[in-house]
Amino acid sequence: MKSFEKKKNIKPVKTEQQQYSVFFAKLNTPVVFGLFIFILLFFYLQKQLAFHFYYIEQEQLFLWSRAYFLSFIIKPAGLLQWLTEFCVQHFIQPYLGALIMSVILTAISILAAGIIKRIASTANLHILSLLPIVFLLYMHFDINYLYEGTVAYLLMLLVMYGYFCIGNFLPRIIYVTVSGILLFWCAGPVAFLFTVCVFLWEILNRFSKAFVFILPILLVAALAFVGVYTSLADNYRLLLLPDGYYTRQLHPGTEIYLSWVVLPVILLLCRLFSKRQHTGRKRKYAEYLLQLMSVAVLFGFTIEKFTDRSYDFFKEFNYYTRNGQWDKIIERCDEGVNNYLHLNFLNMALIEKGELAEKMFSFPQGGLQGLTVTWNMMPHISALQSDIYFSIGHIALAQRMAFEANVSMQNSNGAMLKRLVQTNLIYGAYPVAEKYIDLLEQTKYYSEWAHEHRRFLWNDYAVENDALLGMKRKCIPVSNTLIEEQNIHIDMEYIAIQNPAHQASIQYVGALFLLTKDILLFRELLEKHYGTDVLPTLPKSYQEAIIIVTEQDPSKWEQFNISEQVIQRYNEYKKQVLDNRGNAALPNLLKASFSDTYWYYYMFYKL
Amino acid sequence: MKIKSFVKKFLKYLVLFFVIGNISCSDNIHINKTLDTLPTIFPDYTNVTIPYNIAPLSFKLIDSAVYTKIYAIFENDMQQMEIKAKNGQFSIPLSSWKKLMKDAAGSTISVTIQAKDQDQWISYPAFQIFVAPEPVDSYLVYRLIEPGYDIWNEMGIYQRHVEDFHESTIINNKRTGYGCMNCHSFNMQNPEKMLFHLRASHPGTIMINGDKIEKLNTNTEQTLSALVYPSWHPSGNFVAFSVNDTKQIFHTTDPNRIEVFDFASDVVVYDVNRHEIITSTLLNSNSIFETFPSFSPDGKTMFFCSADTFPMPHEYNKLKYSLCAISFDPESCTFGTEVDTLYNAKLNDGKSVSFPRVSPDGKYLMFTLSGYGNFSIWHKDADLYIIDLQNNKTTPLSTLNSNDVDSYHSWSSNSRWVVFSSRRIDGLYTRPYIAYINDAGEPAKPFLLPQKYVDFYHRFMKSYNIPEFVTSKVEQNGFKLSEIAVNDTGIDVTFGGTR
Known part of the structure; x- marks a missing residue:
């Protein structure tokens, strides 16, 4: 009968219930489970962290060279760093950040599920394999978290899976000892987690011989001691705990430990339920569903607590800046401007569009800090300042800040190295520009840009005739001065006079005086330059400001060609102010019609 | 059995590798043209004075890209050392260098670079490396x-x-x-x-x-x-x-x-x-x-x-x-x-x-x-x-x-x-x-x-x-x-x- 059925290829008809069972049986396979997790992760990461990935990419510079590889392989956790940098370099491309991290996190989940299946196949605890990735995900929102931590976790689970495949005592202890040492060399602190987890598992399962497994822990600890003794790391925390996967000079929050703590907890649960009898399918799926819901609820309730989203806008604006998408910044600021950094990006975008003097008061300005925040030595502020100074034509400061940012990021910031290429080409410092070009040419994603800039080396004619570099070269003061940042307006005015075509420079000086309400200096500036190439026409905010300065002498308005429209608006403004004298609601009354004027800023913004 | 055959194969290829390596290091060079300018190398080690206890002076030929093969021949009165360039760079093994330097104090080492340009071999004029009699602090x-x-x-x-x-x-x-x-x-x-x-x-x-x-x-x-x-x-x-x-x-x-x-x-x-x-x-x-x-x-x-x-x-x-x-x-x-x-x-x-x-x-x-x-x-x-x-x-x-x-x-x-x-x-x-x-x-x-x-x-x-x-x-x-x-x-x- 069987052979007849085979020959005729006749399959027995399955009931609806049987068909569901087959479907769920398939769902249980690692591939389907993995695919499901991967898709979920991909969409989540792309939605939440797309700009974060672009930002993270700028914190390392992966070089495609043998020497670069060898420089990593000779140091502890060097291989891990090399692997991670290899992955992170691709984050510059849309979707690749989310894609790569989804693959890595999914692989972590699959390996964790594989381990759970191996040690407690009947316990129905497979969904717990999502816990490590939930906890690892928290860290991925933090710009100071090093993605080595996630890749190291994956390598550690791979090694741990190998451990659970070995049955005999002797091969097991040899494997754990050797792989613990190798893991320490290749991936750093996760070796400690691995050896501790193994020891815990041995205690739970084979108590009498378990203490032998202290040996790998001691060896890893000894290696850490050597690491500290030889100054590879400043303390044991960085060699034995996940702190090693966080920016060295900073201390991570407690959330970095969660993914580490959860692993022994999962092992403990597996041990507790490993002797459990097979359950019925319905019960099994109900348990899976319960676990899945618990993980989802846990994630939903804790994600806000453990992640800092306040810099999301910074990463987004940084991306627009890197790609010259100034309109996007202005568009996003139309939705609201919340802090000085917002304003720095906005004003830079307006400068780049040549609209600062015209439109700056269309947005709620915040004084001098809104134009350029105080430098606090943080790398992202240094990079932002470099962008701003480059926009306004202060090449010396743009170069300085690019250098500071790059040094803070281990000389590995591709965007700032590009800036250093530009500034050194502008200065004609060709040998050092070539050094940076050589470096960028060894990367995958900056090489084309770098190669294109090679043509400027030792070619003043090419530099001077390039739209960007030529224009910025003209901004270098002919006579040297010492930079005093509190007097930056002096440098900027000098640059504006020297290169009147670079209107950003004079607009910056004007904005600086307006935002600090220094209208006397502003008037002096206009009297010196209005009608010259430096300031051929008066933009809207300048007209508004000059009315304040010359209110007692309206004859001057003609001299400055104040438009009828501005004068009419000023009269309306003045009328409203006079009509509502003493009214506490005056600011709000004026806000609706005049918040985009310098008068409103001048009257109500407190310096 | 499998391991045995693997080891055999490995040894066979290893021998082959060294034989080929030696042949490549022993090209039959017939110089067709001698240039009249010193080679441009980085670092510039032409006519420098060095202590005999210094590390090997590895260098590269700047215009190496135009050549298919390049050799640097180091010689003094007592011995000769031939180094083949890899990607234009001459990396001198420490042991060979030490051997060359062993009795070189106070003498001169002549370095000739020979390169194959399509079918022709060219030679640069030799440059000198002077070895001072006194060592440098280590x-x-x-x-x-x-x-x-x-x-x-x-x-x-x-x-x-x-x-x-x-x-x-x-x-x-x-x-x-x-x-x-x-x-x-x-x-x-x-x-x-x-x-x-x-x-x-x-x-x-x-x-x-x-x-x-x-x-x-x-x-x-x-x-x-x-x-x-x-x-x-x-x-x-x-x-x-x-x-x-x-x-x-x-x-x-x-x-x-x-x-x-x-x-x-x-x-x-x-x-x-x-x-x-x-x-x-x-x-x-x-x-x-x-x-x-x-x-x-x-x-x-x-x-x-x-x-x-x-x-x-x-x-x-x-x-x-x-x-x-x-x-x-x-x-x-x-x-x-x-x-x-x-x-x-x-x-x-x-x-x-x-x-x-x-x-x-x-x-x-x-x-x-x-x-x-x-x-x-x-x-x-x-x-x-x-x-x-x-x-x-x-x-x-x-x-x-x-x-x-x-x-x-x-x-x-x-x-x-x-x-x-x-x-x-x-x-x-x-x-x-x-x-x-x-x-x-x-x-x-x-x-x-x-x-x-x-x-x-x-x-x-x-x-x-x-x-x-x-x-x-x-x-x-x-x-x-x-x-x-x-x-x-x-x-x-x-x-x-x-x-």
């Missing part, structure tokens, strides 16, 4: 730091075994709160007598005297600042220091980028045994800037730089330092009553002196001259000069100097070698160059400290700061030094008065 100590403005990240003091490529850390700032560390100094190239300063976090001066390590708190009410630029007295009982109120500022246009200058400075002497600072009215004047002290090897003279004050920072480029000397009596710890001027910045061509360093045999004093100021490491016009202390004749070391910064320098213990900092490669990152100075004070063409990988300096993003020769390895461990730096409260140095 270790070079330097600080690695970015040539930056305000920010530093990781930095440290490292030692390089110049006979091979091994570099080790003496101390880095990972365990000292990422603070600054600077001004490392040795007593007469002795690795057991060392000092360096810690700034910013855990500040203080670490003094190493054999196994004894002290942390010093060197700020006193009577002095301008904590101790700065050091120079050991050869007895080891004293160290001269400058005390400086230093600032830095940045240029808009000047290619020097950064200006470091003093608002005030004096010179003092620290008594190592009494933990006491003393000075002289001749070194402690309000109307004069005194800095960069340097003891003579006999310990009886202290050289230093001295300049009339100007309003700073606005007249920074008027500040010109002369080279002066004052006698010192180590027995009574007192100074002489007169200051001699060896190089008068007011009388000569108006340049400014920095970093006076006397050769250990006491015959020569090398210093840096630049247009103005004392921080010549940022001055592109900075060049090295030498004074013959027997006749006080000053000579520019043109063979050593370049169009870019040539500055901080130190002597080897046998007085035949100097190492100096130069920015000639890219104009920004300081690299250590080593040069031979013969008994008559004449320099030979310097060579760049060799590295295992020729492109190393191109990739490397830190400067070699304060290169100092030492006769052997600094054995003090970074861990121990860091522990003292971080945990020791330090000895408060006192001011012993003006003498």
Whole structure:
């Protein structure tokens, strides 16, 4: 009968219930489970962290060279760093950040599920394999978290899976000892987690011989001691705990430990339920569903607590800046401007569009800090300042800040190295520009840009005739001065006079005086330059400001060609102010019609 | 069985690999054309003078891309060595190099580069490498730091075994709160007598005297600042220091980028045994800037730089330092009553002196001259000069100097070698160059400290700061030094008065 059925290829008809069972049986396979997790992760990461990935990419510079590889392989956790940098370099491309991290996190989940299946196949605890990735995900929102931590976790689970495949005592202890040492060399602190987890598992399962497994822990600890003794790391925390996967000079929050703590907890649960009898399918799926819901609820309730989203806008604006998408910044600021950094990006975008003097008061300005925040030595502020100074034509400061940012990021910031290429080409410092070009040419994603800039080396004619570099070269003061940042307006005015075509420079000086309400200096500036190439026409905010300065002498308005429209608006403004004298609601009354004027800023913004 | 066959196969391929390798290294070369210009190589090792105990001089041929095969043939009277270029680079195995150098002291090595261009073999004219009879001190100590403005990240003091490529850390700032560390100094190239300063976090001066390590708190009410630029007295009982109120500022246009200058400075002497600072009215004047002290090897003279004050920072480029000397009596710890001027910045061509360093045999004093100021490491016009202390004749070391910064320098213990900092490669990152100075004070063409990988300096993003020769390895461990730096409260140095 069987052979007849085979020959005729006749399959027995399955009931609806049987068909569901087959479907769920398939769902249980690692591939389907993995695919499901991967898709979920991909969409989540792309939605939440797309700009974060672009930002993270700028914190390392992966070089495609043998020497670069060898420089990593000779140091502890060097291989891990090399692997991670290899992955992170691709984050510059849309979707690749989310894609790569989804693959890595999914692989972590699959390996964790594989381990759970191996040690407690009947316990129905497979969904717990999502816990490590939930906890690892928290860290991925933090710009100071090093993605080595996630890749190291994956390598550690791979090694741990190998451990659970070995049955005999002797091969097991040899494997754990050797792989613990190798893991320490290749991936750093996760070796400690691995050896501790193994020891815990041995205690739970084979108590009498378990203490032998202290040996790998001691060896890893000894290696850490050597690491500290030889100054590879400043303390044991960085060699034995996940702190090693966080920016060295900073201390991570407690959330970095969660993914580490959860692993022994999962092992403990597996041990507790490993002797459990097979359950019925319905019960099994109900348990899976319960676990899945618990993980989802846990994630939903804790994600806000453990992640800092306040810099999301910074990463987004940084991306627009890197790609010259100034309109996007202005568009996003139309939705609201919340802090000085917002304003720095906005004003830079307006400068780049040549609209600062015209439109700056269309947005709620915040004084001098809104134009350029105080430098606090943080790398992202240094990079932002470099962008701003480059926009306004202060090449010396743009170069300085690019250098500071790059040094803070281990000389590995591709965007700032590009800036250093530009500034050194502008200065004609060709040998050092070539050094940076050589470096960028060894990367995958900056090489084309770098190669294109090679043509400027030792070619003043090419530099001077390039739209960007030529224009910025003209901004270098002919006579040297010492930079005093509190007097930056002096440098900027000098640059504006020297290169009147670079209107950003004079607009910056004007904005600086307006935002600090220094209208006397502003008037002096206009009297010196209005009608010259430096300031051929008066933009809207300048007209508004000059009315304040010359209110007692309206004859001057003609001299400055104040438009009828501005004068009419000023009269309306003045009328409203006079009509509502003493009214506490005056600011709000004026806000609706005049918040985009310098008068409103001048009257109500407190310096 | 499978393993056996695998091993067999592996051995077979291994033999084949070496056979092919040997054949490729033994091309039947028939030179079709000999060029008339020397090859352009990096680093430029053509006609340099080297010590026989230096690491292999690996280099690359700049226009290697046009050739399919390139060989460098090193030969002297006794032996020949043939190196095949890989990607245009000649990496010389340490053992082969040592063999070549074994009896080469005082001789000349001729290097011929032969290259295959399509079907033709061409040969460059041979260049020479002169091997001096005297060795160089086997270790070079330097600080690695970015040539930056305000920010530093990781930095440290490292030692390089110049006979091979091994570099080790003496101390880095990972365990000292990422603070600054600077001004490392040795007593007469002795690795057991060392000092360096810690700034910013855990500040203080670490003094190493054999196994004894002290942390010093060197700020006193009577002095301008904590101790700065050091120079050991050869007895080891004293160290001269400058005390400086230093600032830095940045240029808009000047290619020097950064200006470091003093608002005030004096010179003092620290008594190592009494933990006491003393000075002289001749070194402690309000109307004069005194800095960069340097003891003579006999310990009886202290050289230093001295300049009339100007309003700073606005007249920074008027500040010109002369080279002066004052006698010192180590027995009574007192100074002489007169200051001699060896190089008068007011009388000569108006340049400014920095970093006076006397050769250990006491015959020569090398210093840096630049247009103005004392921080010549940022001055592109900075060049090295030498004074013959027997006749006080000053000579520019043109063979050593370049169009870019040539500055901080130190002597080897046998007085035949100097190492100096130069920015000639890219104009920004300081690299250590080593040069031979013969008994008559004449320099030979310097060579760049060799590295295992020729492109190393191109990739490397830190400067070699304060290169100092030492006769052997600094054995003090970074861990121990860091522990003292971080945990020791330090000895408060006192001011012993003006003498």
